[in-house]
Amino acid sequence: MSLTTDQLCDILREYGIPFVQKITATSLQEAIEAANTLHYPVVMKISSPDISHKTDVGGIILNLNSDEEIKKAYLTMMDSVKKNARKARIDGVIIQKMAKSGLEVIVGVKLDPQFGHVIMFGLGGIFVEVYKDVSFRVTPIDRETARDMILEIKASSILQGARGREPADIDAIINVITGLSHMLRKNPDIIELDINPLIVYSHGVAAVDARMLTL
Amino acid sequence: MTLKAIFEPGSVAIIGASSTPDKWGNILLKNLLSNGFKGHVYPVNPKEKTILGTVCYPSVLDIPDPVDMALIAVPRSHALLVAKECGIKGVQGIIMVTAGFSETGDKGREPEKKLMEIIDRYDMRLVGPNTLGVVNAHIGMNASIISRLPEPGGISFITQSGTLGLALVDWTMEMGIGLHIVVSTGNKSNIDDVDLLTYLASDPKTDVIAMYVEGINRGREFIKVAKEISKPILVVKSGRTRSGSKAVFSHTGSMAGADEVYSAAFKQAGIIRVDNIENLFDSALALSVQPAPYGNRVGILSNGGGASIIASDACERMGLIIPALQDYTRQKIREYIPEYASARNPIDSAGLATYDVYNGIVKQMLLDPNIDALIVIYVDAVVNDAALPAQAIVDIHRGKCNKPIIACWMGGTGTRAGVDILEKGGLPNYPVPERAVIALKSLVQHNGFLEKVKV
Numbered sequence: 001m002s003l004t005t006d007q008l009c010d011i012l013r014e015y016g017i018p019f020v021q022k023i024t025a026t027s028l029q030e031a032i033e034a035a036n037t038l039h040y041p042v043v044m045k046i047s048s049p050d051i052s053h054k055t056d057v058g059g060i061i062l063n064l065n066s067d068e069e070i071k072k073a074y075l076t077m078m079d080s081v082k083k084n085a086r087k088a089r090i091d092g093v094i095i096q097k098m099a100k101s102g103l104e105v106i107v108g109v110k111l112d113p114q115f116g117h118v119i120m121f122g123l124g125g126i127f128v129e130v131y132k133d134v135s136f137r138v139t140p141i142d143r144e145t146a147r148d149m150i151l152e153i154k155a156s157s158i159l160q161g162a163r164g165r166e167p168a169d170i171d172a173i174i175n176v177i178t179g180l181s182h183m184l185r186k187n188p189d190i191i192e193l194d195i196n197p198l199i200v201y202s203h204g205v206a207a208v209d210a211r212m213l214t215l
Numbered sequence: 216m217t218l219k220a221i222f223e224p225g226s227v228a229i230i231g232a233s234s235t236p237d238k239w240g241n242i243l244l245k246n247l248l249s250n251g252f253k254g255h256v257y258p259v260n261p262k263e264k265t266i267l268g269t270v271c272y273p274s275v276l277d278i279p280d281p282v283d284m285a286l287i288a289v290p291r292s293h294a295l296l297v298a299k300e301c302g303i304k305g306v307q308g309i310i311m312v313t314a315g316f317s318e319t320g321d322k323g324r325e326p327e328k329k330l331m332e333i334i335d336r337y338d339m340r341l342v343g344p345n346t347l348g349v350v351n352a353h354i355g356m357n358a359s360i361i362s363r364l365p366e367p368g369g370i371s372f373i374t375q376s377g378t379l380g381l382a383l384v385d386w387t388m389e390m391g392i393g394l395h396i397v398v399s400t401g402n403k404s405n406i407d408d409v410d411l412l413t414y415l416a417s418d419p420k421t422d423v424i425a426m427y428v429e430g431i432n433r434g435r436e437f438i439k440v441a442k443e444i445s446k447p448i449l450v451v452k453s454g455r456t457r458s459g460s461k462a463v464f465s466h467t468g469s470m471a472g473a474d475e476v477y478s479a480a481f482k483q484a485g486i487i488r489v490d491n492i493e494n495l496f497d498s499a500l501a502l503s504v505q506p507a508p509y510g511n512r513v514g515i516l517s518n519g520g521g522a523s524i525i526a527s528d529a530c531e532r533m534g535l536i537i538p539a540l541q542d543y544t545r546q547k548i549r550e551y552i553p554e555y556a557s558a559r560n561p562i563d564s565a566g567l568a569t570y571d572v573y574n575g576i577v578k579q580m581l582l583d584p585n586i587d588a589l590i591v592i593y594v595d596a597v598v599n600d601a602a603l604p605a606q607a608i609v610d611i612h613r614g615k616c617n618k619p620i621i622a623c624w625m626g627g628t629g630t631r632a633g634v635d636i637l638e639k640g641g642l643p644n645y646p647v648p649e650r651a652v653i654a655l656k657s658l659v660q661h662n663g664f665l666e667k668v669k670v
Contacts, residue, residue, distance in 0.1 A: 052464065106466055106467075108465055108466055108467025108468075108470075108471075109467060110465075110467045110468050110471040110476075112434070112471065112473070112476045114430070114431055114432070114434035114473070114476070114477075114480075115434035115435060115438070115476055115480050116434065116435055118471055118476050118479060120466075120467045120470055120471055122470075128466055128470065129466075132470060134470050134475075135479070136471060136475050136476055136478070136479035137479050137482075137483060138434070138435070138438060138476070138479055138480050138483055144667075145483065149479075191464075191468075192464050192465040192467055192468040193465065193467065194465040194466050194467055196465075196466060211464070211465060213464045213465065213468075
C-alpha cells in the first residue's frame with residue numbers, strides 16, 4: 001500500500017519532521033485560493049496515489065508567482081499527466097510553498113529481512129544516484145549514532161561548510177533521523193520510505209517531498 | 216543448557232564410526248583418538264566389535280557410562296532415529312555431521328524440522344546438521360575432519376563454510392597462529408551465531424573471535440549480544456557484490472542492498488569487518504597478543520627508507536596518522552643513528568639494525584606522548600642479523616603501557632631466526648608493511664568500539 005503524500009506528511013509531522021506547508025486543491029479555483037493562502041511563490045504537484053515519479057509525467061511545476069501562472073500550470077499539468085499516466089487516479093493538485101534553496105539531502109527507510117528497519121542518509125541528487133555516497137544504520141538510532149552516520153558519508157565536508165558555505169544544521173538532521181526511528185517503532189509495517197529532498201539550512205530543515213510503501 | 220557439553224565434553228560417542236579407512240566415520244574417530252583428547256571415546260556401529268582398537272557399541276543406549284556429546288556421521292536415513300536414542304540416553308550435545316537437510320532445498324526441510332523437534336524434546340543442543348565438526352585445541356579434541364589439530368592459542372574461529380574453514384585451519388598452522396575453538400556451523404538450525412558468540416564471550420581461553428559469515432539469522436539479537444562482548448570480534452562476510460534488486464519503489468530501497476545493511480549492523484555491534492581471509496587472521500593474531508592502543512597515531516621505525524614510506528602511505532590510506540615526535544624524543548633518537556639520518560617519524564636508521572639501535576629507539580618512541588602504537592620494520596641484508604633487532608624489541612618491558620608493537624621482518628628465509636624470537640615474544644609479525652598496517656588498523660578500530668559502542 002502506498003499513502004498519498006498528504007497522509008504521510010501528517011504522520012511525519014507528528015514525529016517532529018517539518019514539512020513545507022501545503023494544501024491539496026481539487027479544482028483550479030481551490031488551487032488559486034491555496035496559493036494566496038500560502039503566499040507566492042509556490043510549487044504545484046500532482047496528487048495521485050498511482051504516480052510515484054511525479055517529474056517523469058510532468059507532475060511538478062516550480063516557482064509559480066501569480067494567479068495567472070497557477071492557471072496556466074494547472075492546465076498544462078492536467079494535460080500532461082493525462083497523456084503520460086492515462087490510468088492514474090487524480091485527486092487534484094498540491095500547492096506547496098516554494099522552499100528556500102539549501103542543501104538537499106535524502107533520509108530514507110528500508111525494511112531488511114535480517115535486521116529489520118534500517119535508515120539511510122545521503123546528500124541528494126548525484127551524490128546518492130551516481131556516487132552512491134550514503135550511510136546506513138539499523139534502528140533504533142540514538143543521537144550519537146545519527147551523528148556518526150551523517151558524518152560518515154564521503155561528502156560530509158559539504159555539510160560542515162566546505163567552499164564558503166555556511167555549515168548545515170546537523171542537529172536538525174539528527175532530529176529527523178531519530179524522529180523517523182521513533183516513528184518506525186510504532187509503524188512496523190513500513191517497507192520503504194524516502195524523504196527526498198529534505199532541504200537543510202544553516203538553521204533548521206524542511207522536508208519537501210516523501211513517499212512510503214507499507215505492507 | 217550451556218554449550219560446554221559440545222566444546223568441552225568429558226565423554227563422546229561417535230555414532231557411525233567406521234573401520235573403513237577414508238570413510239568419514241573412520242576419519243572422525245581417528246582424529247578424536249589421536250590428538251591427546253583425555254575424555255572417553257565410544258565408537259558406535261552395530262556391525263563392529265572394535266574399531267581402531269577401541270570397543271564399539273551397537274547403539275548409544277548400550278554404552279554403560281554417561282555420554283556428554285555425540286558426534287553423528289550416519290546416513291541421513293538413520294539420523295533421526297540415532298538423535299532420538301541420544302535423547303533417551305541423556306546426551307546433552309550433538310555434532311551432526313550428517314548432511315542432506317535444509318541445505319538441499321525443500322526436500323530436506325521436513326527432516327530438519329523433525330530433527331529439531333527431537334532436539335527440543337530432549338533438551339539437547341546441536342551443531343549442524345551439515346557441519347564438518349568442532350575442534351578444541353586446548354584439550355586436544357578434534358571432533359572434525361580437519362587433518363591436523365591446530366596449535367593451541369587465543370583465537371576462536373566460527374566458520375559457516377565447512378571446507379573453507381578446514382583449509383584455513385591448515386593455513387593458520389603454517390602462519391604460526393594458535394587457535395582455541397574451531398566450529399563449522401553447518402545449517403545453524405539449533406546453535407547459531409548468537410549462541411556461539413555468547414558461549415565464546417564467557418570462555419576464558421578465547422581472547423579473539425574470528426568469523427567467516429555468509430548470512431546471520433537473528434540479526435537484531437546478534438547486534439545486541441555482540442555489543443555486550445568486549446573481546447574483539449572480527450568478521451569476513453562474503454557476498455559483497457550487489458544482488459540485482461527487484462522493482463524499486465524508493466531510492467533507499469535501491470541503495471540498501473543486504474551487504475550495506477550488514478556493514479552497518481557490524482559497525483553498530485562493534486564488530487571489525489575485514490575484506491578477506493588474510494586480513495581476518497592477520498588482525499586476529501595482532502588482537503590476540505597486543506593491547507588496543509588509545510589512539511591512531513603511529514610511530515614507524517625501519518632500517519630502510521623504502522619500507523617505512525610504504526608503511527606510512529598505507530597508514531594514511533587507512534586513516535592512521537604519522538605524527539611528529541616531540542623534540543625531546545628526537546634528540547634522544549639522534550644518539551642512536553648517524554648524523555645524516557633523519558630522526559623524524561617515520562624513522563629511518565640508515566641501515567643500522569643492531570640490538571642497541573632498535574632497543575634504544577623503540578624505547579624512546581614508546582615514551583613519546585604523541586605516539587599511540589608502533590610499527591617496527593626490519594629489512595634483511597647480509598650485513599645484518601635478523602635476530603638482534605627482534606630480541607631488542609622483545610626485551611622491552613612495556614609494563615602497563617597500552618602501546619602495541621607490530622613487527623614487519625622483510626626478507627624471507629634470512630629473517631627466520633628473528634621471526635621465531637618475535638613469535639615467542641608475543642609480537643605479531645608480518646612479511647610486508649601493508650599487512651602490518653591492516654592488523655594495526657584493526658587494533659585501533661577495536662579501541663574505538665570499546666570507547667563508543669561496547670556496553
